Amino acid sequence: MYHEVEKVGDEIIIIRLKGELDHHSTQEIRNEIVPMIKNGSIKVIVWNLKDLHFMDSSGIGLILGRMRELAPIDGQTIIVNPSETMKKIFTFAGLSPYIYNESEIEIMSKLGGIVYGQ
């Protein structure tokens, strides 16, 4: 799996997951993301699933785990471009409120306002 992690300013990271996200590949991506979040300045994580072709419940564990880390600073989780099957999986786990029907670009232009208070 060839995911991309992009840091935008000090407070936002965009995680573009690619290929297949299962228990195996989750272990790799977690090792990469966790140190970035534990750094402390991250307030928003945008999960872009546009190029993710498969996800099982490991994806829920991965996203919920990061939400827990963001919780003390009241951070925000945003999920964009899930497939129909992924939407169902998120709904089972109570994560549907975090799914946004906007593109990554639209979300990023909105976030400019939220994070920087413009």
Add this chain to the structure above:
Amino acid sequence: MDNEITLTFIAKSENEALARMVMSSFIAAIDPTIEELSEFKTVISEAVTNAIVHGYEEDGIGKIDIHASRLDREIIVSIVDYGRGIRDVLQAREPLFTTKPEEERSGMGFTIMESFSDDVDIYSIPDRGTTVTITKRFVPIQESVRIV
């Protein structure tokens, strides 16, 4: 029986993708919809991950067998491990229940298996192993074409 297959592999997490790939190919003959295929792959992934993670603690030694059979548009898949077993099957089936929260297992595996298939049967004996049998019926081709 229209077709039948048995696949055996060791409890290594990289085999999760392999199991999904083989089972996707197995059902290709019935021409599933994209949604059906992706739900079926998820069900297989959940059951195989459970066997690897909970049955064998990813020891890379324990063997997992998948028996799959197809009769018309019904697929029956058994995922069999000979590992530690499930002490309380009813509890294991509860949404969000997990014995491994520290590994970020969400506890949604059985919920997903039940939602994305027609029947899930769990047979487990502590320290002897677990067999999860999944039945999934695929919609007839004409019907799925009409929906599209």
